[in-house]
Amino acid sequence: MLVLVETPAGYGLFRVKNKKLLEVEDANDLTSFFASAEVAQKSVHLEAFAKFKDTKHALDEVLALRESKVGKSLKKFLKKHLLQTDASAQLAVSDKALGAAIRNKFGIDVVFTPTTHEIIRGIKEQLSNLLDGLSAKDRQQMAMSLAHSLNRFKLKFSPEKLDTMIIQAVALIDDLDRELNNFAMRLKEWYGWHFPELSKIVTDNLIYAKTVQLVGFRSNTRNVELSPLLPDEIAAEVKMSAETSMGTDITEEDLMHINTLANRVEELVEYRANLAEYLKVRMKAVAPNLTYMVGEVIGARLMAHSGSLLNLSKQPASTIQILGAEKALFRALKTKSHTPKYGLLFHAALVGQAPPKLKGKISRVLAAKLSLCVRVDALTEAAEAAATAAGGKAAEEVASPALSEPTVAISCRRYVENKLLQLEQQQNSGLSRSTAKPSAARYEPKRQMNGKSYDASTDVVQEKKHRLSEEAEEEEDEKPRKKVKREREN
Template sequence: MALYLLYESAAGYACFHVQGFDEIGHKTEDVANSVTNLDRFGKVVKLQAFCPFNSALDALNQCNAVSEGHVTDGLRSFLELTLPKVRQSKKPKFSLGVAEPKLASHIYEVTKIPCESNEFVLELLRGIRLHFDKFLGNLKRADLDKAQLGLGHSYSRAKVKFNVNRVDNMVIQAISHLDLLDKNINSSSMRLREVYSWHFPELVKIVNDYYRYAKVANYVENKLELSDDKLSGLTEIVGDEDTAKEIVEAAKASMGQDLSPVDLVIVKQHTQCVIKAVEFRKKLCDYLVAKMNDIAPNLTALIGEVVGARLISHAGSLTNLAKCPSSTLQILGAEKALFSFCIDLLFPPQGIKKQGQHTKVWPHISLFIYWPGICSEKGPMARYLANKCSIASRIDCFLEKNTTAFGEKLREQVQQRLDFYDKGVAPCKNIDMMKVAIENAERKDTEMEVDKTSAKPILEKCKKRKYKAADDVEPTPDEAKRVKGKKKQRKVDQEPEPYQAADKANGPNEFKAEEATAKKKRTESENRQRKMSRKESF
């Protein structure tokens, strides 16, 4: 059975005829070792036909079609003219070797030419790639390299889908610049207070905000020139007339030293720098909010713009964040603490009496410490929040539609989890909440109004469940017992006299029996706790 090979190069399509296929068909290792030798390889593989591309645009279109597994009209006509004709009544006595299995299947669907793609075919095509310029005598190696380089650049530009609204690099630079601005503003405002307090020390106690302090210092300059005429300007800056009057009175009785005109000019320039930095920080925050709503709307709706931007910055990009599992996402930003904690576990420091008593805490919170919803249950809550952030980041990365439906529902789940630790209210399942989010995302209204007809049965189903959390992160038995104990204690607090009702309903004898049983249970629990405390002391 004859074998033909289809080779797609940057210059055009080439068809090769393999001779002696029956003898070497099952010796792939021998072929792999002998493809580098042109004398031996040229005896087996012969050039059958070559069809060059008409232009660079034609080469790009053919390359895109091959990568997607489609057969173009040019490739189909080339194969029909080069290969033997295929008759439906007879079985073909040849096959075509193709590198891409997807392209091979499409060629068979269109032309009915039997195709194959295996290791033997790939080794032969590798040899053709090495000696392709030798098979074509008129083609130089330098010309082939130029064609490959030009086609590679064109193919890369065509494949990269550039969206200016979803460039996460700007978010990474914005959050880094924001942190740098915070440090610079804090240090600059501290220096300004130290310098200007030499001239007007009473102003520090009156104006606490560094931005307003800088604006007041820029407006007042020399305290000796401050009078009641500037009261209206101070009121606009401070926002309170009483505070402005207090500043004027403090300036009249100030104990500060006088400054020279040159020093006052330097102080004024210093205040202007602080004011410009604060104003630029506000603009940068607004830009970050708008950018995060375009890039990661669901992650923003879940944990906010700043924490979401910090996660993207530590991961490197939104795609890297989407690839991270929730366990890795949970410790982003705490790599040094995790490393030092592991070192302490392996090599305990000197002076620790008992094994396992370490001075450091497990770094399980990391960047989530900036999230305001972190409660007393920091470890379980950080684990649950990392799970939801992983889902939100993957939705933002791979979903083309810009919507906040999933982020809002994930935030509701987080809030329900907080209620679970506080009140014992069981959160809904993740699959139920995602169904509601998909229904809301399909609507044209982007304000996320909950459809009562579709959400009501699901929410009622969630209320009937007892102490069952979301499917992805189940509460541990200790958490469920603790929440259940809190609920029982709260019920006892709400009913301060539970045995009086039983006395009225069941009579005095039954009430005494129940009281004795409850007393016995309390005694057993106290004895159990006493034994546990003795064991811990030993």
């Protein structure tokens, strides 16, 4: 029996020398045959070995093995060392699906049992001793290099596209917004015990934190110059409120902790601004058309919701329209009610400036154009060629001005704006729909009467008879009346 072993260095073909290996009933008893190098060499010996040329060659073969396919190198190896030498021998493999592919391709008797699986495991444990010229250190380096290449391929990491950087940046911006809201609220509540009127006068979180650090105790407002931070009117109002404030007194230690929190709020606000600028630059380099349509924040959230720019490009327009509203969609499907008209696109500027009754239509039009723009950003050949030629350069060096400028997004945005203007005009003029068709005339079939036509001359005769009968009745009514009159006269 021959045993096929896949290693990071290449393919190995081993022949079983000790027939007792195949006669063992319990697979766990095979460990004694590979307990040491001497025992392993008596059990199996190397028939042939095909070394990979480089890491790329090894990666191609490993990817083929992962899909249970016979790669080019494995095909040549089996033809040369198995079909031409001993085609009738059994071949033991470590993958059942791979064994089926080899059997269908070459007609070889392939074996896959728990016993053969343990034999292959024992061979891999003593691989350094069974292979001549391959030390354990070299095998470890080859395995590490192949593992890095395989992980890079699986993750599809592209330092030029920077999808992962954008996704992490927009997630961090959302986290910073929540933390800033909590810290600023805590700062206003804490310092509000000493100067509660300040939070109503200064509403901006950054200016409030700087004012707290500059003023300190509210009694210092008389000697502190607030003009660098606040306008003259607001500064005068702060000083006036400090004199009549209803806050309590605090100690130096309290003020020290309040200033520490205010400093942290100031640092977070500044870092959030720097991170937003970083996201803007990255989005313009990676997805200029998407950024031009909905902005860098909404575009980055769409990418993060899909996982990557490539995954977003595979989504249809109907899916892009409701991204971010999955809970509402499934709730509507469960209750058989109306499905949502928009998700993350609700915060886009083009949808926000539309009237409430037209937001659904504009979001549908915008999603249709976004699907086109995203596919251009993700699948354009010019961007891929530039990314391949750039290698490991930074994003600023990779993104040329021609690639960072929007292309189809200009016409798409103009179309959406014109569509919005058209719908607003129709709504103001009282028209129902822009796509309404003129109502067709009602179809009334002509019926043909197969019977005899109606004779109108008979109506005259019936009318005369009817009149004669009426005159006779009137005469009968007059006769008794005459009798009654005569009786009265008598």
